[in-house]
Amino acid sequence: xxxxxxxxxxxxxxxxxxxxxxxxxxxxxxxxxxxxxxxxxxxxxxxxxxxxxxxxxxxxxxxxxxxxxxxxxxxxxxxxxxxxxxxxxxxxxxxxxxxxxxxxxxxxxxxxxxxxxxxxxxxxxxxxxxxxxxxxxxxxxxxxxxxxxxxxxxxxxxxxxxxxxxxxxxxxxxxxxxxxxxxxxxxxxxxxxxxxxxxxxxxxxxxxxxxxxxxxxxxxxxxxxxxxxxxxxxxxxxxxxxxxxxxxxxxxxxxxxxxxxxxxxxxxxxxxxxxxxxxxxxxxxxxxxxxxxxxxxxxxxxxxxxxxxxxxxxxxxxxxxxxxxxxxxxxxxxxxxxxxxxxxxxxxxxxxxxxxxxxxxxxxxxxxxxxxxxxxxxxxxxxxxxxxxxxxxxxxxxxxxxxxxxxxxxxxxxxxxxxxxxxxxxxxxxxxxxxxxxxxxxxxxxxxxxxxxxxxxxxxxxxxxxxxxxxxxxxxxxxxxxxxxxxxxxx
Amino acid sequence: xxxxxxxxxxxxxxxxxxxxxxxxxxxxxxxxxxxxxxxxxxxxxxxxxxxxxxxxxxxxxxxxxxxxxxxxxxxxxxxxxxxxxxxxxxxxxxxxxxxxxxxxxxxxxxxxxxxxxxxxxxxxxxxxxxxxxxxxxxxxxxxxxxxxxxxxxxxxxxxxxxxxxxxxxxxxxxxxxxxxxxxxxxxxxxxxxxxxxxxxxxxxxxxxxxxxxxxxxxxxxxxxxxxxxxxxxxxxxxxxxxxxxxxxxxxxxxxxxxxxxxxxxxxxxxxxxxxxxxxxxxxxxxxxxxxxxxxxxxxxxxxxxxxxxxxxxxxxxxxxxxxxxxxxxxxxxxxxxxxxxxxxxxxxxxxxxxxxxxxxxxxxxxxxxxxxxxxxxxxxxxxxxxxxxxxxxxxxxxxxxxxxxxxxxxxxxxxxxxxxxxxxxxxxxxxxxxxxxxxxxxxxxxxx
Numbered sequence: 002x003x004x005x006x007x008x009x010x011x012x013x014x015x016x017x018x019x020x021x022x023x024x025x026x027x028x029x030x031x032x033x034x035x036x037x038x039x040x041x042x043x044x045x046x047x048x049x050x051x052x053x054x055x056x057x058x059x060x061x062x063x064x065x066x067x068x069x070x071x072x073x074x075x076x077x078x079x080x081x082x083x084x085x086x087x088x089x090x091x092x093x094x095x096x097x098x099x100x101x102x103x104x105x106x107x108x109x110x111x112x113x114x115x116x117x118x119x120x121x122x123x124x125x126x127x128x129x130x131x132x133x134x135x136x137x138x139x140x141x142x143x144x145x146x147x148x149x150x151x152x153x154x155x156x157x158x159x160x161x162x163x164x165x166x167x168x169x170x171x172x173x174x175x176x177x178x179x180x181x182x183x184x185x186x187x188x189x190x191x192x193x194x195x196x197x198x199x200x201x202x203x204x205x206x207x208x209x210x211x212x213x214x215x216x217x218x219x220x221x222x223x224x225x226x227x228x229x230x231x232x233x234x235x236x237x238x239x240x241x242x243x244x245x246x247x248x249x250x251x252x253x254x255x256x257x258x259x260x261x262x263x264x265x266x267x268x269x270x271x272x273x274x275x276x277x278x279x280x281x282x283x284x285x286x287x288x289x290x291x292x293x294x295x296x297x298x299x300x301x302x303x304x305x306x307x308x309x310x311x312x313x314x315x316x317x318x319x320x321x322x323x324x325x326x327x328x329x330x331x332x333x334x335x336x337x338x339x340x341x342x343x344x345x346x347x348x349x350x351x352x353x354x355x356x357x358x359x360x361x362x363x364x365x366x367x368x369x370x371x372x373x374x375x376x377x378x379x380x381x382x383x384x385x386x387x388x389x390x391x392x393x394x395x396x397x398x399x400x401x402x403x404x405x406x407x408x409x410x411x412x413x414x415x416x417x418x419x420x421x422x423x424x425x426x427x428x429x430x431x432x433x434x435x436x437x438x439x440x441x442x443x444x445x446x447x448x449x450x451x452x453x454x455x456x457x458x459x460x461x462x463x464x465x466x467x468x469x470x471x472x473x474x475x476x477x478x479x480x481x482x483x484x485x486x487x488x489x490x491x492x
Numbered sequence: 493x494x495x496x497x498x499x500x501x502x503x504x505x506x507x508x509x510x511x512x513x514x515x516x517x518x519x520x521x522x523x524x525x526x527x528x529x530x531x532x533x534x535x536x537x538x539x540x541x542x543x544x545x546x547x548x549x550x551x552x553x554x555x556x557x558x559x560x561x562x563x564x565x566x567x568x569x570x571x572x573x574x575x576x577x578x579x580x581x582x583x584x585x586x587x588x589x590x591x592x593x594x595x596x597x598x599x600x601x602x603x604x605x606x607x608x609x610x611x612x613x614x615x616x617x618x619x620x621x622x623x624x625x626x627x628x629x630x631x632x633x634x635x636x637x638x639x640x641x642x643x644x645x646x647x648x649x650x651x652x653x654x655x656x657x658x659x660x661x662x663x664x665x666x667x668x669x670x671x672x673x674x675x676x677x678x679x680x681x682x683x684x685x686x687x688x689x690x691x692x693x694x695x696x697x698x699x700x701x702x703x704x705x706x707x708x709x710x711x712x713x714x715x716x717x718x719x720x721x722x723x724x725x726x727x728x729x730x731x732x733x734x735x736x737x738x739x740x741x742x743x744x745x746x747x748x749x750x751x752x753x754x755x756x757x758x759x760x761x762x763x764x765x766x767x768x769x770x771x772x773x774x775x776x777x778x779x780x781x782x783x784x785x786x787x788x789x790x791x792x793x794x795x796x797x798x799x800x801x802x803x804x805x806x807x808x809x810x811x812x813x814x815x816x817x818x819x820x821x822x823x824x825x826x827x828x829x830x831x832x833x834x835x836x837x838x839x840x841x842x843x844x845x846x847x848x849x850x851x852x853x854x855x856x857x858x859x860x861x862x863x864x865x866x867x868x869x870x871x872x873x874x875x876x877x878x879x880x881x882x883x884x885x886x887x888x889x890x891x892x893x894x895x896x897x898x899x900x901x902x903x904x905x906x907x908x909x910x911x912x913x914x915x916x917x918x919x920x921x922x923x924x925x926x927x928x929x930x931x932x933x934x935x936x937x938x939x940x
Contacts, residue, residue, distance in 0.1 A: 006864055008728075009729060013868070024825060024882055028787060028791070028830045
């Protein structure tokens with residue numbers, strides 16, 4: 002019988018090996034998929050037990066922190082936002098029962114301390130409790146507050162301010178905002194999402210998700226394409242009559258003013274539609290779209306926000322919900338002056354201003370600045386990187402000169418800061434029967450993009466106001482000025 | 493001879509240390525400070541083990557030195573895990589551990605001549621079957637998750653299948669000891685397959701029918717599988733005919749396939765096994781959570797006391813249902829990782845190896861078959877429950893020996909250990925005597 006006993010033992014050895022194999026499968030090999038399963042609530046509960054890292058503004062003030070609740074095994078951490086509504090956008094929120102959004106969502110791994118697999122294993126071996134790292138952002142609370150207050154006074158809108166040389170985001174304001182501390186309250190959350198708020202959409206970060214007609218601010222892109230392609234020089238003149246016929250439609254200047262033969266400076270300073278419409282046609286769709294893409298159009302801006310919360314700008318076919326390309330039929334002259342079906346996010350427009358300001362180099366916009374671990378040492382630092390180079394330094398300088406004219410003597414004089422040269426461009430897009438504005442016929446989207454100081458740019462800003470009956474110079478340029486002054490004063 | 497006991501004594505020291513360290517880890521986790529209570533628990537445990545060890549020194553000086561420490565190790569481990577789930581349960585379990593040791597001692601005291609069991613084999617078999625069917629008896633039977641595995645007599649409830657497995661193994665060992673010759677000699681080859689003689693085919697069919705009935709009555713695939721596997725293991729060892737095993741397996745598969753198709757509860761269990769995500773929030777919840785808990789453990793686990801059994805802050809949301817019984821293994825994987833789980837399985841494997849070693853050393857047929865049967869049923873039970881929570885087979889309500897919470901389980905398994913040690917004591921004594929006194933080098937019963 003002994004032989005059989007040994008064989009039986011061998012058989013049981015095999016059975017036990019199968020057990021080890023299956024355990025290895027669930028615990029190691031397939032673990033990632035199991036953790037990602039929507040039925041698996043463990044990762045969420047576990048995150049709740051981790052003290053999530055703080056999020057700080059560039060001056061060290063606390064934007065988000067975790068507060069412990071309960072004791073022992075039942076200890077959980079709840080997110081608290083000491084500054085309330087100020088940074089509802091773009092920081093977002095992180096609550097286990099609800100969800101995560103925006104910056105909190107994008108930087109979840111660092112904030113929960115899960116970014117390196119190796120570190121986690123080391124922690125397991127040493128028995129260290131997982132602890133999140135804190136992130137210092139480049140956000141400027143003073144400027145953010147100025148922007149939020151100015152927007153609240155003007156209505157709905159957004160402001161984005163970027164440091165041109167680094168891409169550091171100083172301000173990203175969206176109005177109306179919301180207080181992230183109210184998110185866990187089911188009633189409040191429902192209210193924020195309700196139909197009544199359809200026009201207000203407080204949870205939507207307009208800066209990155211608001212698609213608006215850019216109006217005349219787009220003329221900066223058209224001018225860039227003209228200069229960069231050699232179609233025009235700053236001296237080239239184009240005859241700009243009161244109106245031209247484009248694709249069977251009339252394209253007119255304000256008050257049908259006939260400007261005669263003028264060059265870029267005069268055309269941009271006075272935002273002459275017929276001049277830029279013709280320039281667009283001369284440049285051609287191919288070269289215009291190439292320039293747009295170099296500025297970042299047609300793609301999600303490379304910012305540290307979740308993909309689904311950042312929208313690409315471009316010519317949108319609203320029926321199919323798709324972006325049109327260089328071979329799709331578009332009314333080019335109207336695209337060139339920022340009309341047609343062109344829709345742009347404030348973030349994208351700020352990137353245009355920032356690229357011109359940074360001598361033609363577009364830096365990747367980033368909100369985070371550095372990651373600091375629990376001991377206080379910096380583990381990662383944002384390294385400014387070039388996203389693209391849409392313009393040569395020469396073209397950028399020529400455009401800057403033209404944009405300075407806009408603020409000094411043209412359509413954007415309300416952006417002027419005493420003692421500081423400012424370059425910019427206004428925009429006023431007509432948005433009749435806009436649902437968000439209540440469907441009124443006289444509604445405009447007011448814009449201002451620009452940078453200051455024009456000779457040594459420290460800040461590039463896009464400001465926009467929805468549903469206004471006024472011009473960009475009246476509603477958006479003052480916001481630009483206030484935010485720029487605050488940031489320059491803090492330098 | 494005392495060398496064996498000295499080894500046993502030495503082996504107990506790491507067990508007590510592990511228990512102390514384990515409790516210390518759990519305490520440290522829960523109270524963030526280390527009391528000396530963990531030392532007290534370790535000391536109590538060591539004292540009980542020492543008393544048992546001294547008793548074994550007197551009564552069974554030759555018995556296998558590793559079996560008791562290995563099982564004490566599992567018990568200690570189980571106590572720590574259960575303590576970590578619920579302090580009260582751990583106290584009960586500790587009481588059952590002491591009670592199990594009392595029964596262990598009584599078994600050794602009164603069954604020194606364990607072959608008397610052979611005389612009562614039909615009474616034992618009847619008792620075993622009655623025990624198995626008891627949960628279906630009105631008034632005392634208890635249904636848990638659709639399976640009938642528990643009996644409630646007044647305040648005491650227990651799982652009779654734990655004791656029935658001992659009775660069935662004793663009966664089968666005795667029956668096959670007597671009939672193995674005829675089963676081998678009388679076998680006929682039909683169409684190239686060796687079939688048992690018709691006359692003896694009958695009793696085998698009875699065993700098959702019994703396990704099928706068992707499946708229908710108690711509706712527990714795992715228990716049924718455990719019994720039938722023990723039977724096939726014994727049949728194989730007794731006759732050396734692999735074809736009998738194959739026939740038995742085919743019969744079992746056909747039978748259980750039919751029952752799975754017809755008995756709703758058993759069918760549901762198989763469905764959950766195959767498609768756990770289909771009813772992820774209801775019937776599939778336990779197996780899914782068990783897999784999720786394992787995924788959470790990874791290679792090294794989260795550490796003692798770190799696993800989520802309840803949702804933090806929501807004590808009524810259970811993350812790992814039946815963590816102290818059915819799903820204690822996933823809890824182990826969660827807290828100690830794949831490495832800890834391998835350690836646990838290795839411990840069971842060592843016990844199995846020592847059990848079969850005992851069977852190899854035994855000199856008479858009954859002892860050999862008894863040791864084989866007890867070891868096999870133990871090993872298969874481990875496979876059934878760990879296989880259940882790792883989705884190798886459908887999950888059923890069998891306990892993880894010595895680790896899961898449950899009085900019946902721990903007491904019955906200590907009786908199993910007592911029987912194994914009785915067989916081992918005699919076998920090793922005879923081997924030593926054989927080697928020294930009459931010089932017969934060849935142990936009895938070696939040729940199959």
